[in-house]
Amino acid sequence: RALLRFWEMELVVLVCAGAMIALLSRWLTKPLARLTQASESIAGGAYGERTGLSGGDEIGVLSRSFDAMAAAVQEKVDALELSVRQREDFMSAFTHELKTPLTSIRGYVELLQDEKRDAQTRAKFYEIIGIEADRLQRLIDDLLELSRIENN
DSSP states (O other): OHHHHHHHHHHHHHHHHHHHHHHHHHHHHHHHHHHHHHHHHHHTTOTTOOOOOOOSSHHHHHHHHHHHHHHHHHHHHHHHHHHHHHHHHHHHHHHHHHHHHHHHHHHHHHHHTOTTSOHHHHHHHHHHHHHHHHHHHHHHHHHHHHHHHHHO
C-alpha cells in the first residue's frame, strides 16, 4: 500500500512538474512568438507593426532592434510612396501642359483649312501656331533637362 501511495504521489508530482514546465516554457517563448507574428505582419505589408516588447534580456534587445528596423523600413516605404505620388502628380500636370499648346495648334490648323479666311487672318493663325509650337518645344526641353538632372 505504501508503495502504491508513493507511486500515486510521484504521478501527481510529475503531472504538476510537467504542467509547470509547460507553463514556464510557454511564458519564456511568448516573446519569440510575438517577434515571429510581427515579422510575418511586416512581410505581409503592415509596415506599422511593432513588437512592443521590452526588457533587459537578449530577447528585449532583439525586440528593440527589430522595432528600429521596422521603423526604418516604414520610413523608406513612406518615402517611396511619396515619391511615386509626386511623380504621378508631376506627370499628370505635365501632360496637361503638353495638351494645351497641342490643342491650340490643332484648332488653328482647322481654322486655316477654311479657305475663306483672308491673308491677314491666316498670317495671324500661323503666328499663333508658331508661338504654341515654341511653347511645346520649351516644355519638351524642360522635361529632357529634368530627366538629365535626375539621371545625374
